[in-house]
Amino acid sequence: MSSRRSRSLKVLIALCAALMCDAPTQAQEGLRLRPPFTGTYRMTAYFDHYFPLYGSDPDGRVTVYTGENVANCSPYCYRGHSGYDWSMSTGTPVLAVADGVVESVMESSTGYGNRVVIRHGNGYRTIYTHLREHRPGQGAPAFNVVVGQDVREGDVVGWSGNTGNSSGAHLHFGVYRGPCLLNDGRIYERNATDPFGWDGSAPDPLRNYPSAGQGHTASCLWRSGAEDVISCDDVIVEDASAGSIVAGRWLTSTRGNGYHMFYTNTLTNGSPISASWTTAAITTGVYRIYAFVPSQYATTRQARYSIWTANGWQDAQLNQLIYYDEWVPLGDYALPAGQGWVVMHAGTGESPARWIAADAVKFRRLRPTQPIHYAYLPVILHTYCPAQHGQLLVNGDFSTGDATGWVTERSSRHEAIVQRYNETNYGAWLGRYDDNQDRLSQRVSLCPADGEAHVSLSFWWWMNSAESEEAGESDYLYVRLRSPSGELLQTILVLTNLSQREQWTQAVFDLSAYASQTFWVSFEAVNNAEHPTHFWIDNVSLTVSR
């Protein structure tokens, strides 16, 4: 096998003096947080400002940082919650939100499960919980840090999972203004705070937690960089919140951001069915507007949005089918003060009918461009990476009879994904249950030495479904490429319950464009709640040739 040194790289280092950067005015007390992950994920639970102590929350309602107070729990689930939850696949890297020292690393099958506590400056602590089961010997540790270790912002502290009192893989992230460990290692909730701060018109209820006058008013702590998916510059309007109105017949699901979403059939053009999001928390300026596209019930290729701007209505169109629990930008718009308003029309004219999702909308204020001064430092990086040939996937034919080499995830039930489908052959059985999501993925590392190579992905698929063909597309198998941190790079194939039934079919794709990259090959099934669809995958190969 030949080898060669990688090409030299010039690294651009942008030096931005702190005074020249527009520091978020809300971030106080010296702590600024980056998001605890890269990419975008579905937030499934907000912080409750009124007594964030779980079952001890006396009002049984949820009060979020905008000041809105709703009955438990949609669209902000759930009462007494002392942090933020994001749904994410097991094994997603979880990142330190700021520099600090690891104060505690604990394995547990209850409560917060496996978790890390980091002590930052000014007494703040952050917690990262429900990390995956700790199996370092199997190449799947929960933790990437030890007690006493210094960490920098963005360092991987562990990998997400579903340990403890958790009903699905997610990250629970919490911020505390002071100590947060009890003598038995459990988390002490009295010092919990909301990193989104408090934007309500009334005083922050946290001021009276744990008792009258003994609490504090939360400050927004996100560093709010332009590239950050979470920002103090965001105004989020959840569907089913006070700023959301839907007209016509919509169905609801918990698969949306905030544990709630609306969805309906796309019907025909001119349908009176619509959804709108409004907020008065807008100042005159340019905003980037995002729609959250959930992984389910978002199959329209032609979602139409109308945005009210300083120049009247402007339109945007979105292919919801290709997004999977992601914030998707609709464009940048100059908005008039106090008038954030987005309308989505359900009638797209698509035939057969598809699902259109109305989930959260986000208004992000764009800051005026600041002059940036660059310094170019020539740096020669020497890395060794052997060129590769042949099949790179491990156990692509599942001949081991299990998922060796693959990462699997199943939202409901726990039967193995790899099963025998006839007397001699094993394959990956995805979908399979009502209301189920499966993921089967394997990481592939190609390096610059492979940059000129031909890379090909091939696999065989088979599908059968209990869904009637008249019901339209409702169950899906997405074949995707994802970055090492889980961000979607490309959806290369979408199979549905309307695809060819009961016939093994080969699919081949040219992935030469990814020849020098590391990425995940991911098969992701999403079944709705009606009837199961069964997708089988076998003989998956990713080959490199020259």
Place this chain on the structure above:
Amino acid sequence: MYRLHPSPDRRLLVADIAYGEQVYPLVIDLKRSAVYTLPGEQAYFYVWHPDSRRVLVSAVEGWLLVDVMSRRYAPLAQFDTTGESLPLRALAYSPDGQSLADAAVYAPTVTETTARIEIGLWQAGQRRPLFSLADGSMLAEHSLRWSPDGQQLAFIADVHRDGGRQTQLWTIDMRTGNAEMRGMLAQEAQYNHPPAWSPDGSAIAAIAQRSDGEASIVVFDVRSGGRRDILLRPKGTPAHLVWSTDGRWLVFSLTQEEFSEVWVSSADGARQQAIARAMPAGAPFALVEGHE
């Protein structure tokens, strides 16, 4: 609700109520059909005192011994400042109430790079380390259990060694301090079931996860060291394992699909039958009056 803890005299029951990431203990008086809460901010139940009147809880206020009827509580008398600072994950009173065993779990640090579990014994306000399990990283919840005669202590721990993760059942002879690894219960799985001593102390039963993914119940003969695997028919996920008060039966929940049933098995595994059907999956139960 996910776990029940009957008092030694089986008149009271602590029910762990789970909400979000927190667990709240409620005390149920089975004779009076009354329910009490426990004092202490974020109180978490650890163990009954042998007097069946008091419980040991961890709370923001510290380790507390709480009288469940009067709700009066006091810091745990055995602990000095050393006890409060230990990374304790389990505590258990000896049957005579004179001794308190604990388990401290030390996570890896920048200076001590491997985990360990240390079992200690408190007597007259002093703690004496009994046994240190190298590479021990997690203790199954409520798994520190004294034998009925107070001569031995059992616990279940996860050990990371030789590139793998094993869940192991250990016993410590409290007279000699000798520790013995009785058997492996699971591999590469985060395990959370306590062991169950037979009423006469001759055997320990525990739930095991076999390498083929099926679960079974194993019974360890304490004297001979023998191990008997009881295969479950039908297959399912067992939990909440207890012995009948006469020691003839093992009682457990068995979950299949969305429902759990209460099953009994003779101690040799020969006879198995369901005695209560169709609880929601994961519903706990406790044997409070025994089963014949």
